[in-house]
Amino acid sequence: MPLDKSKFVVVWEFKSEKRLNLWQPYSAQISELIERAYDKKLTCVCLGDVEPHYSDQVVYFGCLEQRKEDSVGKEGSIGHVIYQLAVANDCCSFISRNTS
Numbered sequence: 076m077p078l079d080k081s082k083f084v085v086v087w088e089f090k091s092e093k094r095l096n097l098w099q100p101y102s103a104q105i106s107e108l109i110e111r112a113y114d115k116k117l118t119c120v121c122l123g124d125v126e127p128h129y130s131d132q133v134v135y136f137g138c139l140e141q142r143k144e145d146s147v148g149k150e151g152s153i154g155h156v157i158y159q160l161a162v163a164n165d166c167c168s169f170i171s172r173n174t175s
Contacts, residue, residue, distance in 0.1 A: 078141060081111070082159060082160055083151060083157055083158065083159055083160065084099050084157070084158045084160060085106070085110050085155050085156070085157055085158075086101075086106055086152065086155060086156045086158065087100070087101045087105065087106040087109045087110065087153060087154070087155045088100050088101065088154055088155065088156060089141055089151050089152065089153050090151050090152040090153075090154075091151055098154070102119075102126065105122055105125060105126060105129070106127045107125075108120060108122065108124060108125045109122075109134055109155075110155070111154075112134075113136060113155075117136065118135065118136060118137060119131070119133050119134060119135045119136065120134050120136075121133050121144075122134060122141075130160065130169075131143050131144045132144070132150070133147065134153055139153050139154060140152060140153060141153050
């Protein structure tokens with residue numbers, strides 16, 4: 076069942092293996108691009124479509140990875156965090172994390 080986007084916020088993240096395996100959120104624009112592609116059940120999406128400095132980066136949904144287009148190796152894992160909006164309190168509460 077799809078999320079009611081008026082009640083939830085989905086934030087896409089990547090795990091940087093070069094930065095101590097910490098999860099870091101993508102920008103709002105990248106996160107929205109990834110979420111739209113994910114909702115459409117696409118197999119991958121090019122991040123350069125919204126941010127030129129990511130022009131060679133592709134997210135693959137089958138394995139939840141981000142890779143350089145011209146590279147065979149894994150760049151890093153991706154995943155998303157779902158937050159439920161708490162309208163009365165003007166804040167968000169963590170619901171779940173889906174990561175590889």
